[in-house]
Amino acid sequence: MATGRTHRPATRSRGIPEATVARLPLYLRALTALSERSVPTVSSEELAAAAGVNSAKLRKDFSYLGSYGTRGVGYDVEYLVYQISRELGLTQDWPVVIVGIGNLGAALANYGGFASRGFRVAALIDADPAMAGKPVAGIPVQHSDDLEKIIQDNGVSIGVIATPAGAAQAVCDRLVAAGVTSILNFAPTVLSVPDGVDVRKVDLSIELQILAFHEQRKAGEEAASSDGGVPTAAARSDSADQGPDGDMPAVMPA
Amino acid sequence: MATGRTHRPATRSRGIPEATVARLPLYLRALTALSERSVPTVSSEELAAAAGVNSAKLRKDFSYLGSYGTRGVGYDVEYLVYQISRELGLTQDWPVVIVGIGNLGAALANYGGFASRGFRVAALIDADPAMAGKPVAGIPVQHSDDLEKIIQDNGVSIGVIATPAGAAQAVCDRLVAAGVTSILNFAPTVLSVPDGVDVRKVDLSIELQILAFHEQRKAGEEAASSDGGVPTAAARSDSADQGPDGDMPAVMPA
DNA sequence: CCATCTTTGTGCACGCGTTCACAAAGACAT
DNA sequence: ATGTCTTTGTGAACGCGTGCACAAAGATGG
Numbered sequence: 219m220a221t222g223r224t225h226r227p228a229t230r231s232r233g234i235p236e237a238t239v240a241r242l243p244l245y246l247r248a249l250t251a252l253s254e255r256s257v258p259t260v261s262s263e264e265l266a267a268a269a270g271v272n273s274a275k276l277r278k279d280f281s282y283l284g285s286y287g288t289r290g291v292g293y294d295v296e297y298l299v300y301q302i303s304r305e306l307g308l309t310q311d312w313p314v315v316i317v318g319i320g321n322l323g324a325a326l327a328n329y330g331g332f333a334s335r336g337f338r339v340a341a342l343i344d345a346d347p348a349m350a351g352k353p354v355a356g357i358p359v360q361h362s363d364d365l366e367k368i369i370q371d372n373g374v375s376i377g378v379i380a381t382p383a384g385a386a387q388a389v390c391d392r393l394v395a396a397g398v399t400s401i402l403n404f405a406p407t408v409l410s411v412p413d414g415v416d417v418r419k420v421d422l423s424i425e426l427q428i429l430a431f432h433e434q435r436k437a438g439e440e441a442a443s444s445d446g447g448v449p450t451a452a453a454r455s456d457s458a459d460q461g462p463d464g465d466m467p468a469v470m471p472a
Numbered sequence: 473m474a475t476g477r478t479h480r481p482a483t484r485s486r487g488i489p490e491a492t493v494a495r496l497p498l499y500l501r502a503l504t505a506l507s508e509r510s511v512p513t514v515s516s517e518e519l520a521a522a523a524g525v526n527s528a529k530l531r532k533d534f535s536y537l538g539s540y541g542t543r544g545v546g547y548d549v550e551y552l553v554y555q556i557s558r559e560l561g562l563t564q565d566w567p568v569v570i571v572g573i574g575n576l577g578a579a580l581a582n583y584g585g586f587a588s589r590g591f592r593v594a595a596l597i598d599a600d601p602a603m604a605g606k607p608v609a610g611i612p613v614q615h616s617d618d619l620e621k622i623i624q625d626n627g628v629s630i631g632v633i634a635t636p637a638g639a640a641q642a643v644c645d646r647l648v649a650a651g652v653t654s655i656l657n658f659a660p661t662v663l664s665v666p667d668g669v670d671v672r673k674v675d676l677s678i679e680l681q682i683l684a685f686h687e688q689r690k691a692g693e694e695a696a697s698s699d700g701g702v703p704t705a706a707a708r709s710d711s712a713d714q715g716p717d718g719d720m721p722a723v724m725p726a
Numbered sequence: 727c728c729a730t731c732t733t734t735g736t737g738c739a740c741g742c743g744t745t746c747a748c749a750a751a752g753a754c755a756t
Numbered sequence: 757a758t759g760t761c762t763t764t765g766t767g768a769a770c771g772c773g774t775g776c777a778c779a780a781a782g783a784t785g786g
Binding site for chain 2: 239240242243244246247248268269270305306307308310312314320321322324325326328329331332334335336337375376399400401402406408410414416418420421422423424425426427428429430431432433434435436
Binding site: 261262263277278280281285287288289290291292293 | 761762763764765766
């Protein structure tokens with residue numbers, strides 16, 4: 219996974235498991251597509267296929283929301299769109315601030331997916347005075363000196379951090395102090411926040427590394443038997459000599 | 473979570489649980505920071521704090537890699553950096569292509585975290601002829617007509633999709649056909665791929681929706697008792713009348 | 727060489743999430 | 757009204773991931 223919630227130990231919120239909550243947006247997207255094609259109803263099997271999940275899982279997920287299906291028929295698309303939207307809190311407007319308007323921040327500001335679901339970019343904030351006033355995605359960038367005022371004036375409770383890693387914790391602290399209680403963090407750092415504040419992180423580098431792991435595994439299985447694969451820990455735990463597979467490590471322990 | 477692997481059902485790879493693999497990059501980052509500060513050894517407790525995880529979990533994670541610690545002392549930082557890097561496959565060079573050089577693709581191309589860990593941007597590809605030849609992050613953009621040739625000439629096995637949702641599946645199919653076996657997908661679509669191909673997705677909109685859910689919950693608990701919160705499923709399962717909480721749905725079922 | 731102290735590595739129990747498989751429920755035709 | 761057929765909703769079993777708590781291991785000092 220790219221993200222993991224910090225704090226609030228996986229306690230299922232009002233009976234809806236965290237894993238289910240994470241899938242609801244997926245269902246919602248598939249349902250929205252069906253809605254645009256004016257499809258009136260959909261079975262769990264069809265919807266599951268569209269969302270890329272197991273149909274039993276989908277039915278169980280929906281069962282946490284209530285009995286919104288009709289046996290023998292399926293689910294009413296429009297009704298389900300509304301129910302999931304409401305459950306996710308998308309029937310209300312969520313003002314969001316983006317802090318750190320570099321390449322990534324600008325890309326986020328321009329991202330269409332924001333506005334489409336109740337999220338509204340209330341402000342763009344950057345620490346560089348040269349950026350101040352410059353419009354990005356039609357919104358003038360404001361200086362970070364005014365961060366607290368911006369948060370309070372707009373009633374912002376969700377903040378997006380797209381700053382360099384070094385600045386992330388300080389920005390996070392200021393956001394939280396100003397009243398933000400949900401943070402989406404793109405900076406490659408572990409943020410520490412007080413209880414009651416949710417943090418989700420998106421980290422490119424981590425995703426790539428996970429892919430690399432599996433990629434290496436595939437390559438290793440393919441070219442099997444030549445080296446016998448990676449040596450077991452027991453076989454090399456005591457001798458800190460040459461690299462175990464012919465490739466010298468950059469640094470070895472003393 | 474922002475991502476989930478498709479296919480290859482959570483079968484633990486060579487004994488290393490998927491959950492552990494996902495945390496290794498986190499440990500690696502913390503260790504790299506320690507290494508830069510020339511810290512020779514670190515205890516599981518310290519490292520766990522830096523990575524934002526439980527120390528018991530960290531020790532168990534490392535136990536899957538082997539016995540690399542010294543009781544009473546801790547872990548040798550440099551040695552562990554090497555071991556994790558090797559396990560993740562970061563000791564080799566991974567050429568990566570980015571397809572779709574819009575705002576996001578350009579941001580990704582400029583992202584420093586790519587190059588720092590063995591990942592090399594081998595090519596930028598876009599379908600817009602007007603982009604062709606234009607340098608982004610110092611790399612000239614190539615037209616998607618040459619996608620297959622680029623993949624093969626550079627031995628690319630990891631592809632990043634940053635196209636609009638509509639183009640993602642087609643691009644994915646071409647990447648896979650050309651030999652790519654790992655895909656990082658930023659487009660808001662469910663990609664279908666053949667067995668043996670790993671897909672991880674990063675989806676902004678989903679992350680925000682998950683935050684909104686929890687945010688709504690917090691707000692609801694705070695202003696408790698006024699409405700009694702969201703009605704239970706049982707209480708409203710049979711009557712499809714007015715919106716349950718005074719807010720009319722956009723559309724209701726027949 | 728022995729005692730003490732620190733820290734690892736892991737056995738165990740628990741809870742969450744997933745999946746199977748089926749009974750219950752309703753639509754629809756006759 | 758009754759039977760058939762489709763599809764939901766869920767009880768139950770299973771497996772993975774997490775965290776506790778402790779024994780084993782080794783460093784360090786006397």
